[in-house]
Amino acid sequence: MKTDNTSNAPMIEIDPQMVERYIMDLAAFGSDGGTGVSRTVYSSEWVDATAAYEAWCTEAGLEARRDAVGNIWGRLEGSEGGKSIVSGSHIDSQTPGGRYDGALGALSGLIALRVLREQFGTPKRTLECIAFCEEESSRFPSANFWGSRAITGNITPKDTETVIGFDGVPIGDAMRAVGLDPAKIPEAERDDIDAFIELHIEQGPILEHADLPVAVVTGITGIRHYEITLTGTQNHAGAFPMDLRRDPMAGFAEMATGLIDTANRWGRPAVTTVGRVNVVPNATAIIPDSVTFTLDTRHPDPERCAELHATQERLMREVAERRGLGIEFRVMIDHAACPSAPDLVTALDRAAKGQQVPVMHMASGAGHDSQQMAKITPIVMLFIRSKDGRSHTPDEFSSISDIVDGIRVLAAAMYDLAYV
Amino acid sequence: MKTDNTSNAPMIEIDPQMVERYIMDLAAFGSDGGTGVSRTVYSSEWVDATAAYEAWCTEAGLEARRDAVGNIWGRLEGSEGGKSIVSGSHIDSQTPGGRYDGALGALSGLIALRVLREQFGTPKRTLECIAFCEEESSRFPSANFWGSRAITGNITPKDTETVIGFDGVPIGDAMRAVGLDPAKIPEAERDDIDAFIELHIEQGPILEHADLPVAVVTGITGIRHYEITLTGTQNHAGAFPMDLRRDPMAGFAEMATGLIDTANRWGRPAVTTVGRVNVVPNATAIIPDSVTFTLDTRHPDPERCAELHATQERLMREVAERRGLGIEFRVMIDHAACPSAPDLVTALDRAAKGQQVPVMHMASGAGHDSQQMAKITPIVMLFIRSKDGRSHTPDEFSSISDIVDGIRVLAAAMYDLAYV
Numbered sequence: 001m002k003t004d005n006t007s008n009a010p011m012i013e014i015d016p017q018m019v020e021r022y023i024m025d026l027a028a029f030g031s032d033g034g035t036g037v038s039r040t041v042y043s044s045e046w047v048d049a050t051a052a053y054e055a056w057c058t059e060a061g062l063e064a065r066r067d068a069v070g071n072i073w074g075r076l077e078g079s080e081g082g083k084s085i086v087s088g089s090h091i092d093s094q095t096p097g098g099r100y101d102g103a104l105g106a107l108s109g110l111i112a113l114r115v116l117r118e119q120f121g122t123p124k125r126t127l128e129c130i131a132f133c134e135e136e137s138s139r140f141p142s143a144n145f146w147g148s149r150a151i152t153g154n155i156t157p158k159d160t161e162t163v164i165g166f167d168g169v170p171i172g173d174a175m176r177a178v179g180l181d182p183a184k185i186p187e188a189e190r191d192d193i194d195a196f197i198e199l200h201i202e203q204g205p206i207l208e209h210a211d212l213p214v215a216v217v218t219g220i221t222g223i224r225h226y227e228i229t230l231t232g233t234q235n236h237a238g239a240f241p242m243d244l245r246r247d248p249m250a251g252f253a254e255m256a257t258g259l260i261d262t263a264n265r266w267g268r269p270a271v272t273t274v275g276r277v278n279v280v281p282n283a284t285a286i287i288p289d290s291v292t293f294t295l296d297t298r299h300p301d302p303e304r305c306a307e308l309h310a311t312q313e314r315l316m317r318e319v320a321e322r323r324g325l326g327i328e329f330r331v332m333i334d335h336a337a338c339p340s341a342p343d344l345v346t347a348l349d350r351a352a353k354g355q356q357v358p359v360m361h362m363a364s365g366a367g368h369d370s371q372q373m374a375k376i377t378p379i380v381m382l383f384i385r386s387k388d389g390r391s392h393t394p395d396e397f398s399s400i401s402d403i404v405d406g407i408r409v410l411a412a413a414m415y416d417l418a419y420v
Numbered sequence: 421m422k423t424d425n426t427s428n429a430p431m432i433e434i435d436p437q438m439v440e441r442y443i444m445d446l447a448a449f450g451s452d453g454g455t456g457v458s459r460t461v462y463s464s465e466w467v468d469a470t471a472a473y474e475a476w477c478t479e480a481g482l483e484a485r486r487d488a489v490g491n492i493w494g495r496l497e498g499s500e501g502g503k504s505i506v507s508g509s510h511i512d513s514q515t516p517g518g519r520y521d522g523a524l525g526a527l528s529g530l531i532a533l534r535v536l537r538e539q540f541g542t543p544k545r546t547l548e549c550i551a552f553c554e555e556e557s558s559r560f561p562s563a564n565f566w567g568s569r570a571i572t573g574n575i576t577p578k579d580t581e582t583v584i585g586f587d588g589v590p591i592g593d594a595m596r597a598v599g600l601d602p603a604k605i606p607e608a609e610r611d612d613i614d615a616f617i618e619l620h621i622e623q624g625p626i627l628e629h630a631d632l633p634v635a636v637v638t639g640i641t642g643i644r645h646y647e648i649t650l651t652g653t654q655n656h657a658g659a660f661p662m663d664l665r666r667d668p669m670a671g672f673a674e675m676a677t678g679l680i681d682t683a684n685r686w687g688r689p690a691v692t693t694v695g696r697v698n699v700v701p702n703a704t705a706i707i708p709d710s711v712t713f714t715l716d717t718r719h720p721d722p723e724r725c726a727e728l729h730a731t732q733e734r735l736m737r738e739v740a741e742r743r744g745l746g747i748e749f750r751v752m753i754d755h756a757a758c759p760s761a762p763d764l765v766t767a768l769d770r771a772a773k774g775q776q777v778p779v780m781h782m783a784s785g786a787g788h789d790s791q792q793m794a795k796i797t798p799i800v801m802l803f804i805r806s807k808d809g810r811s812h813t814p815d816e817f818s819s820i821s822d823i824v825d826g827i828r829v830l831a832a833a834m835y836d837l838a839y840v
Contacts, residue, residue: 204659237693237716238785239624242684249694250680256673264662273657274669276702284714294704296657365658
C-alpha cells in the first residue's frame, strides 16, 4: 500500500444495468409479493440463492466455494499471496424483508471483484467476496450471526442442537437437510483475513436528511437490551386514593420519559427505545400489579456507552425507590461497541475522494456481521442511503445511482489495498 | 319523621355471632378455596344463595319474594303504608371474590329489619331489604347492574339477547335456566321507593388510614373510561436518530405521567388510572407503530369531573400535536357522578351520633347499585372499613366489630325514618 494521502485508483466504471440485474435476479429467490423477499437460512429459496451467487462468482472469474456452514466465498488470488481483503454481507432476509438488506453487500463484494478483475487484472494481494449464510435471526431467533460466527470460531458444538427455529427444527438438522455436516463447522474458521469491508443499506434516515449517497461507518454501536420489571400493589382504580398508591404504571411512565429524554439530551449518536411493554393484569379499572418493559439503549463509543447505561440505571433505581416500587433488571443482550479500524476508515475516505463520491461519517446504530468479523480482522463499513430510512420491510429502497457510487468507493478502496 | 337534630333511635343491640353466622353461611354458596367466593348470577351457587336469603327473610318475619329478574326482597309492612324505605346490595361475586363485597350489604338490610322488628315491632312506614341478583359483571361483562336496572326500568327487551356471558350464553337463556321468564322483566319495576340505603365494604384504605369503622358516603364518583390510540412511525431502534423519530411510546409515557400527575395535584377525591397498554408490534428493537392505552378517570363532583376530563383531554392533544403523533379517543364508559341525598346523609350522621359510632364522610370511588337506584329514589351509602383496602379478592376482610357498628347505624337511621 502506498503511504501518501490520496487514492491511487483510477475512476472505476460500473454498469448500472448490471448492478440492477444482479439485485433483481437475487431478489427473485424468495420473492414475496411485489418488492418483498422472504429468504431464511437453509430454506429452499436460500439454497437457490446461494447456488446462484456461487455460479455468478465462477462466471466472474473467481474461485467459488461453499464453506462448512454454507457461506459462499469468491476468491481472486493475488500474485503476492498473503492474507485476504474481504467484502460482503448476508444473503438471508427478514420474512418478509426487501431486496437490499444484506443482499446488496453480498452482491457489491462480487461486483467489485468482477469489475476490478475485468478492468485491472490480477491483484497483488488476494481479494475475496462473501455471502454470509445468516444474519437476520429470522428463522432461528438465537442464531446470532451464524455465518460470521462460524468464520470466527464462535460456534460451540451444542449450538447446533440448542439453536431452535420458529418451526421447532434445531439448526443442525436444518444444515443436514441442505447437505451440510454440523460436525464440520470448525472447518469454516478463517485466520488469514487482513481487512473486512461490509457495504450495507443505512436502515436510517441520516444520509437522506444530509442529501448524501454514501457514508463511511466509523464504528458499530454498543447495544444493551434490558428487561425491567416494576412491581407495585394491585388495587381498585376507583377506591384507592392517589396518595396511597404504589402504581407501577406511574413509575414506568416516569422512567420511560426520563430514559428516552436522556438519549434526546445526549443527541446523536445515542439512541434509546422502549419497544415492549407488558402489564399485569392489564385491565382498565385496576391499578396494575406489575409492568415489564424493555430498554434498548445504544452508543458507538465504548466509554460513553457505559456512561449512558449507568445514567439510565441510576434513573430507574431512583424512580423505583422514591415510588416504593420493586424493580428487577435483566440484561438480555449486551454487545460491546465496535469501532472501525482507523486505517480502513481513512482508506474509504481517500477512495471516495478519488471517485468524487461525497461521503459523511456516521456510526452504525444496528448490529452487523462486521462486529463478529472484528474478532479476527480490522473492519469497516459503507452505508448506502435508504429511502425514508426504511429497512426490514418490502418498502426498503436504495437507488441504483447511490448503490453504484457505493460500489465504486468499495472497489477503489480494494484497488488501493490490493493493486498498488 | 321528627324534625329536631338528633336521632330518636334507642341504642340498637346486634348479636355479633348472628352477623358472623349469616356471613359465613352465605359465603358457603360458591365457596372457592379458603376465604374465596365465586358466585355468578344465575349459576347453581347463586340459586342456592338466593333461596337461602329468601328463607332467612321469611324466618325473620318478613314477607319474602323473588322478583322477575331474581332479586330477592324481604318486606316489613308499615302500619301507615306509603312508599318503602329499602336497604340492600348485590348477592353475586367476582370469580373469585371474597365474603363481603355485595353480600354484606344484602345481609345488613336483612339483619337491620330482623333486629328492628324483634326489638320495636311493626314500623309506621314500610321497610324492605333486597339482595340484588347481579352487579359485578363477572359472568356477563355488559350486564351493567342487571338487578337494579330491572327495578328502575332500564332493561330493554333486546338486552336479554345481546348481553352475552363469557360462556357464550345470552342472559335471557341463563334466566330461563333458573326458571325466570325474560318477558316478565318489566314486572320487576318499582315506583314506590322513597329511600335506598346501601351498606358496602369501602374497597379502599381511607377508613383504615383514618382509624374509623364506618363512613357516610356523600356521593358516587363519576367514571369515564377512555381508550386512546397513539400512532407514530415504526422504525429500527438503532438506525433512527432520536431527533427524527415519531415515537408513540415516548408520547404515551409523557401523557401517562401528566394524566396521573393531574390527579395527584388535584388530590382526593380525584383519581386517574392507566391500567391497560397494548403496543404494536411490541418488540424490543423496534420503535413502535402504535400504543393503545386506557384512561380511567373519576371525580364525585359533576362539575369538577367535567373539568378533570377537559384538562386531561387538553394534555393529551397537546402532547400528540407537539410530537406529531396521531391520536384517537374512544369513550368506553361514561357514568355521571351521583351525589347522595343530603337528607339521607344527615339521617345517617344523626344515627351514627346516636349510636356513638364515629364516622367520616367520603365519596365512593367505585360504582354501585345505588347509582341505578338514584334514578327512582333518593340514595345514600354506608362504607365499612376494608383491611388493607382490598376487594375483588378472597383476601378482602372487614371485622365483625366494624360490621356491627355499620349495621347499628343503618338500623338506627331506618328507625328514625320508619318508626318515629
